[in-house]
Amino acid sequence: MYPTLRVRVSRIEQLAAGIKSFTLQPCDGGALPAFDSGSHIVVHMDQGRMRNAYSLTSALDDRSRYQISVRLEEASRGGSRFMHEQLRENDELDIGAPANLFGLGDGAGKHVLVAGGIGITPFMTHIQALARQQASFELHYCFRNRDSAAYLDELPSTLAPDQLHLYESDTGGKLDIDALVASQPAGAHIYVCGPQALNDAVVAAARAAGWAAGRVHFEQFRNEVDATGGAFEVALRKSGVTLQVGADEPLLRAIEKAGVKIDCMCREGICGTCETAIIEGEADHRDQYLSDAEKAAQKTMMVCVSRCKGKRLVLDL
Missing domain, CATH: 3.40.50.80 (Nucleotide-binding domain of ferredoxin-NADP reductase (FNR) module)
Structure with missing residues (x-):
């Protein structure tokens, strides 16, 4: 599992209908990691059972706090609903360090x-x-x-x-x-x-x-990606591990629960960092990264959101 930062929700503010702002401050009183414009953090919710990525909206030079804004999704699978309906000021959360998939281009006029x-x-x-x-x-x-x-x-x-x-x-x-x-x-x-x-x-x-x-x-922004479906088995060839992935369990979560480390920045099928080679089986592709031709080729898959079309996958992990 990747290192996380423990933060306290110091303020919740209603910005607009269905949108709340959350101010997060480090529980240890130290400085938070610096970040570039366009960066996001992954928020771990409900004891890690849900994770969503949210853009940072706070001042770039203020390392005492982070701010994010969350819209309540009408068809929420739990993440935005948790943030809006269960999270309270002074509650604590784990978050990932800032990452950036949407930086400013160099040399733009x-x-x-x-x-x-x-x-x-x-x-x-x-x-x-x-x-x-x-x-x-x-x-x-x-x-x-x-x-x-x-x-x-x-x-x-x-x-x-x-x-x-x-x-x-x-x-x-x-x-x-x-x-x-x-x-x-x-x-x-x-x-x-x-x-x-x-x-x-x-x-x-x-x-x-x-x-x-x-x-x-x-x-x-696709924080409410449906990464659930029918149950299946996945064998991780390099790790020598075989996992049973439940119907309501994302593949990435099952892999992480088994202690297998894999890069995944967005957790939404967008960034491509969790692209993994398929050795056997056929993926049910749900990402926005691979082209239609690449999905049809069934050579790789994004394990954060995609699943198995059949009952078994063998991955190069």
Whole structure:
């Protein structure tokens, strides 16, 4: 198992309908690890039975506390519901050290930030970093209505009017993604975090306009990934261990419970760090990392969210 940090929930604040902010401070009174803009932490909930990744939204230079914002998912499998309904101020939690899958691109002449709903969270630290760099940037924030959108009071006081663009869908506001991409200067980078439809539309528009892949950055928030299903057996060839994975148990959790160490940063089928070779069997792929061709080839799988289509897998672990 990877090292964790013990923190206390020092404050819980309602930011918007269905969104709460949690301030976490180290139980030992020391300094928390430094982090770069766009970083996230993995929060261990309910004695480690659930783990979700949440973007850090706190001040980059404040190592006395971390802040995260959590939306209550309508179809929550437990994580966001635990945070909203069971967690109280002064409760203690274990968290992982900060990791970053959504950093700022190097050498960008301009940074175009596109947020959808709770996807605003990683941009709260990007805004800080870009302001310090005196970089050219703008934020395009799409949300359903003002009651359900976080940080609407804070952003206008942080950004200049020409840097902040708001789109409220309930009142007819809609971002013209193609026009936004077409209006950008050469060398601009675009970043998007939000629902999959928004991410896909921004990526598709940039590719259609001929943007190089290195100029397009996206983060998919999928904290409520369903990693459960039918029970199956998995043999870990290198470790010499055979495990029974229960119907309601993610494969990664079963592997970790057996004491087998495996890198996994996002735990959501996004980052690719837990990609593992399949020796025998067929995976039920549920990740967002492998291409359709790679999934069909059945050569590797993401053990954090994917499962077995049959009754047995043999993995190169």
